[in-house]
Amino acid sequence: MARPVWSGTISFGLVAIPVKLFHAVRRKSVSFNQLDERNLARIRYRKVNAETGEEVSDEHIVKGYEVSKGRYVVVDPDELEPFMPAVTKTIELEEFVDLDQIDPVYFDTAYHLAPDANAKPYALLAQAMEASGKVGIGRFVMRNKQYTAAIRAEEGRMVMSSLAYADEVVDPLDIEEIAGLDDVEVSDKEVLMAESLVESLSADFEPEKYHDEYREQVMALIEMRADGEEITTPKVAEDDAPKVIDIMAALEASVAAAKASRENHPAQRATKKKAATKRSSKKKAAAKKKTAAKKQADKKSA
Template identity: 70%
Template sequence: MPRPVWTGTISFGLVAIPVKLYHAVRRQSVSFNQLDDRTMSRIRYKKVSALDGDEVPDDHIVKGFEVSKDRYIVVDPDELEPFIPAATKTVELEEFVDLDEIDPVFYDNAYYVAPGTNPKPYVLLARAMEESNKVAIGRFVMRNKQYTAAIRAEEGRLIMSTLAYADEVLDPATIDELQELDDVDVSKKEVAMAESLVDSLSATFEPEKYRDEYREQVLDLIQIKASGQAFEAPEAVAEQPKVVDLMAALEASVARAKDARGRHPSTAEPSAKKKAAKKTTKKKAAKKTAAAKKSA
């Protein structure tokens, strides 16, 4: 049973809505520990001085910011105390914006927003936001850190995503390769062929189709070795040759995509039915012709 990671209220104007935040995404990964292969004991790390390699006790460890090579400014925790945001229990909504105005690059961690004691104000806000296609922008503090967040409504539920700050998002103008795209010439035929490829691969998004295959294979490997069985490593997949001719690559890709669609069961059934219908029609026509000859 998931547990809330934050409890408080959403506040805008004179309205306060009690809510709880739950993680919307649970990251899955495989982690390993470093071991001593002689004793299979865990490897521990010590805090040592880079100057002489001696272990440094905790009471001699301070925080420092490197301003130049090997030059640090030491900052005392008491000096940081005034800057730590007050641990409030309120998400202060400041404005509502259109959903398509937010570039997805700004989205960070996602949380489900669940109602507190009285769900009616929650439902009213969610319905109003969903019908107006608006997203609420606000600020809140969690674990002594202030976040800017976007709250959107989807199927009657509220979903909050923390947002990156503008100075954290890299300007694409700083990437040289992206500035060279304006000088690339493509023909209308190439664009049409690329659109045909996109159209042939268009489908409804089904997130269940995409899995972390590396993690699944590693877990299988661990399970096999834990059961005492021998593990045979699969053969490495040969690297595909690079295609230089862009049009040839596009045409081959479109043909392969159409062929794959034709072999898919959902698209193959109608053609099979048509063939069966044609056979039935031919049989009926042959019977009618035989009957007509007999009567004659």
């Protein structure tokens, strides 16, 4: 059973809508503990002084910010207190914008917003936002940290994503390899061939097709070892990917391979078989009709 990570209200104008916040994504990974191989006991870590190697108790540990190599500014927690955002239980929507105005690079963690208590105000806002195609932008505080968030509506429900701040987003032009792309020349023929490859590989997005294969294989290995089964470690495949020398030749070969793959796909074969059966049925129906007409003509002439 999912548990809310935050509860409060969505506020815009004089309207307040009680809501609960639930994680929309549960990250999955394989994590290992470090053990002593002699008795499989957990390895623990101690807080030690980097210069003396002596263990340091919590009473002597302070917060410091490194302003230059080896130079720190010590800050007392009491000095930070006035800057902490006020703990509120409100997501204050300040404006509504078009979704396509938000670069996807700004989206961070996603949450499901669920109604708390009276669901009618929630449903009303969700339907109004969906009809207008707008996204609500606001701020809220969770665990003593302030976030900017975007709330969008889909099929009568609302989803909220925390947003990165503008000064956190890396300007792509700061990356030398990207900044130099303006000097790269491509021909119209190359662009058309690349578009053809994109078109031949186009499909509807089905997230269920994609899996964390590494995690699944590691968990399978762990389960086998836990059951006492013998494990044969597979050989690591060598990276024998060919180097692209002739871009046009590579594009043409890729397009041909994509088309062949589509034609051999089970769904495509089923479609072709269905079409062939339909054509055969039409031919048979036409032949029967022709035979019937001939018999009718023969009767009249007789």
